[in-house]
Amino acid sequence: MIKYQYSKLGFYGVVMARLNILHYPNSQLRKSALPVETVDDSVRTLVADMFETMYAAPGIGLAATQVNVQKRIVIMDLSEHKNQPQVFVNPTILEREGEGEMEEGCLSVPGFSETVRRAERVRVSALDLNGEPFELEAHGLLAVCLQHEIDHLDGKLFVDYLSTLKRDRIRKKLEKQARLEARAA
Numbered sequence: 001m002i003k004y005q006y007s008k009l010g011f012y013g014v015v016m017a018r019l020n021i022l023h024y025p026n027s028q029l030r031k032s033a034l035p036v037e038t039v040d041d042s043v044r045t046l047v048a049d050m051f052e053t054m055y056a057a058p059g060i061g062l063a064a065t066q067v068n069v070q071k072r073i074v075i076m077d078l079s080e081h082k083n084q085p086q087v088f089v090n091p092t093i094l095e096r097e098g099e100g101e102m103e104e105g106c107l108s109v110p111g112f113s114e115t116v117r118r119a120e121r122v123r124v125s126a127l128d129l130n131g132e133p134f135e136l137e138a139h140g141l142l143a144v145c146l147q148h149e150i151d152h153l154d155g156k157l158f159v160d161y162l163s164t165l166k167r168d169r170i171r172k173k174l175e176k177q178a179r180l181e182a183r184a185a
């Protein structure tokens with residue numbers, strides 16, 4: 001089943017690696033990612049590894065920034081059966097429209113979810129895995145995910161939309177958790 005998913009992207013037979021996902025408040029998550037100049041095999045390998053990592057987590061979206069790679073790459077799979085992988089290289093939001101609220105979580109902020117206000121509709125341009133440009137109009141969950149993931153590429157997290165109080169509480173809990181994990185290791 002996993003192989004079928006990747007085969008849609010042309011990764012059949014590729015040996016994939018699971019990457020380490022950085023957790024808030026790791027300062028690497030604050031870096032601004034650089035545009036991908038050429039969509040080559042190294043990019044495609046990274047994307048395959050990102051899918052392996054995201055599906056295993058499990059999550060519905062992942063930005064390269066979260067696996068400590070400062071490149072403008074976002075992946076997503078919003079389907080129930082995890083068989084509709086989507087890749088956005090150098091994604092740019094061209095238009096935003098309306099406003100909506102949705103509860104968001106993040107693989108870099110494990111164990112927390114909060115309501116975030118964002119644009120309801122977005123139009124996005126990006127490159128696919130062949131380096132071909134495409135445009136997409138999104139609303140609902142896809143629009144929210146695109147904004148959330150593109151934020152990551154600019155060093156921004158969903159906790160930045162929360163009150164200082166809420167954000168600090170999340171930060172302290174995750175810092176404590178990281179200390180406990182470091183001690184156990």
Ligand code: NI
Nearest residue numbers: 105106107108
């Ligand atoms: Ni996230």
